[in-house]
């Protein structure tokens with residue numbers, strides 16, 4: 260397991276927690292706030308281990324039975340809860356509430372880690388608030404949130420906030436290498452991770468890297484013709500639909516247009532994310548005005564929402580998306596008014 264002192268890139272937050280541990284001034288509730296994939300949950304687990312470690316020094320040795328049980332989420336006094344579906348359900352709170360009525364079974368205190376705290380909702384937040392105000396046994400609540408402003412003010416006021424920041428590329432590289440990544444792939448994934456180790460780890464997958472290579476080569480080939488050929492777009496759409504990885508594909512499209520956007524701004528300080536496709540991107544970028552690249556990024560984010568929320572006919576949707584993205588298309592049509600055109604044939608019939 261990773262102990263508190265092994266957490267990388269969050270020195271300020273970790274030392275804030277360390278001071279509270281050493282001085283025995285821990286609050287009843289923490290809010291770990293910051294972007295996704297920067298170590299909030301790892302830190303929460305490390306803190307849980309430190310609090311219940313058998314070694315008595317309150318540091319979380321990482322190898323005693325208690326630390327091991329916490330690292331593998333098997334400790335009876337640790338409750339790690341995430342929303343069921345999109346939001347939390349009241350029953351989830353009730354499920355761990357019955358444990359908190361009694362003294363901890365093995366450790367010194369109960370630990371409740373609530374992931375995606377912004378999804379607690381009004382009712383669940385109120386039930387949680389009651390527990391925080393009237394703890395019946397020693398309990399530390401740790402809420403994790405990427406958008407803390409969406410928490411109820413009453414919950415926020417009960418929590419001490421620890422801020423987590425995006426990680427530097429160097430730190431992400433160190434973590435990926437520690438996880439056994441190959442140097443060349445680690446170089447690409449840590450740059451594309453944009454400060455998030457979680458995202459970078461996802462990008463380290465050889466399947467993702469292959470997908471990236473084939474998509475960018477296809478985009479490069481299409482861009483070589485002054486005007487994108489509709490037939491080439493339709494062929495690529497067919498391949499994209501077969502991949503069934505729309506989330507990763509949207510990431511790739513966005514990273515590509517993000518580079519084109521910054522290249523079109525001609526900012527000298529900007530470092531390309533897709534540095535291994537520098538030649539392609541530099542050849543293509545003169546066709547993009549910053550506004551045009553920005554419009555494509557906005558369009559992609561709207562299309563991503565459609566893919567998430569409604570059941571689309573993905574083949575049609577990819578065809579539509581690629582035809583819209585053609586550089587000569589100056590007036591993007593956002594499908595906001597009539598998404599029904601892209602619904603699956605089954606839904607159209609209904």
Ligand SMILES: [Zn+2]
Nearest residue numbers: 312320323326
């Ligand atoms: Zn230990």
